[in-house]
Amino acid sequence: MLSRILAGALAAASLTIATAAGAQTLEKIHQRGTLVVGVKADYKPFGFRDPSGNIVGFEPDLAKDVADTLGVKLQLEPVVASNRMQFLQQGKIDLMIATMNDTEERRKVVGIVQPDYYASGITVLTAKNSGLKSWNDLKGKSVCAIQGAWYNKVVGEKYGANVIAFKGTAEAQTALLQNNCVGWVYDNTAFPGILSDTATWGNYATPLPVIEEEPWGLAVPLPELDKEYGRFMSGMIYHWHVSGKIIELEKKWGMPASPWAAKMHDAFKGT
Amino acid sequence: MQAFWNWFRWLYQTTGINLPIFYDAYDRQRFAGGILTTLELSAACLVLSVVIGVVGAWLQGSRLRLTKLVIQGYIQFFRNTPPLVQLYFFYFALGSYITMRLPNGTTVPLVSNVSWAIICLSFYAGSFNVEIFRAGIEAVPRTTIEAAEALGYSRLKAYIYIVLPLAFRISLPALNNNLVNLVKTTTLAYAIAVPELLYVSAQIWSDEVNVPEMMNVLLVLYVALVGILVYGMAKWERALRVPGYGV
Structure with missing residues (x-):
């Protein structure tokens, strides 16, 4: 109001x-x-x-x-x-x-x-050898996310993933790098910038299609x-x-x- | 049952008071999960921290300098650092070294976030409990301990049968305080994504934009949770009372 x-x-x-x-x-x-x-x-x-x-x-x-x-x-x-x-x-x-x-x-x-x-949606950053091919592969797996993000419910409810959400992107990235989760679900438009740091993210990719797109x-x-x-x-x-x-x-x-x-x-x- | 849940949908539609934790099956399930996690976390930490307090207080009275030093170091480390910092330290710093290698070559953490929360919060509250029990032990008259020694009790047996039962009674009010604090401190575990009450509530109010409703629900639940603990502790205190003995 x-x-x-x-x-x-x-x-x-x-x-x-x-x-x-x-x-x-x-x-x-x-x-x-x-x-x-x-x-x-x-x-x-x-x-x-x-x-x-x-x-x-x-x-x-x-x-x-x-x-x-x-x-x-x-x-x-x-x-x-x-x-x-x-x-x-x-x-x-x-x-x-x-x-x-x-x-x-x-x-x-x-x-x-x-x-x-333009439009942005969500996708998952995951290790190249994680074997994730579709969103349904996330069922029962732990997925890192950001606390309060609107799509956490979608990922949990629709795809049955176990969402573990952190306060900020740094924590979520660290948790992913330490394998506390199979992937990190986030805004697809942010990933190219992150992946350009190949020293850290060389073995990671975003193999899942972008979903839940919102126009810009x-x-x-x-x-x-x-x-x-x-x-x-x-x-x-x-x-x-x-x-x-x-x-x-x-x-x-x-x-x-x-x-x-x-x-x-x-x-x-x-x- | 469905009629009961639907009543809350009606409540939302007529008054604007939005409580999806009742009428939305997914929110209901995750909120119930949050309550359960908070209960588990609290129960595990309560028991472990008291055990740590009892054992720590005994080791503190040891004649060995090294043991005393280790206990003192433990107390200083856990009591002098914020529990939130400890959680981050355990989960992100220490957790990255305690790993297991899977057959496909990836290393995964061996200790989960819930386990780290239990370990960390137990040791945090435990460090206060050691000092609380020490106060109780020091209040037991020297003459009582001498009497026990005269009867042939070893240091450990005297601690278990004579000192601790008396010290415990003296320590209870202070212990009570610390345990109440511990239950409230479990909310910090949201920082390492433990899905306890505050964590699930924050996610629900982000999805539904019903912050005032969820804040009220949280408040009521914590008052109830701590109320149950305080009631139990008060009953225990009365049950343990030794007529004519100081407290």
């Missing part, structure tokens, strides 16, 4: 801020000749810093494509989950592409552009969702799906192929 009131208050606040600032973001972008995009800088491979300190990754590449299409320069602004929506509301960023799940609550606060551009949305200021800017971004995302850019970038950044992205490509390319 409280969160609903808060969300309502935030939405109301965002409306006043946006109208006060003048809702023409596209005009503003062209005037200053720069597109400011909020991206993650700490979530490999979606957005992270390369050795020279520049923010690179899957989402910065998408942001670059938007800037190129508009014919302006790109400026990347690092954001985190707790400030990304506020930055957009305050006009600090023009666009937010920051690994955000598309939810009902968030749609009241920022303008989440349809269609969604990029966002523009809420008042502009159904205006020129929002519809332009809608076209950008549509184009990414049709042209296969999402799938191409997945390959570029060494991410496992997401079944969701493939499905979107198949669904749109015929239209």
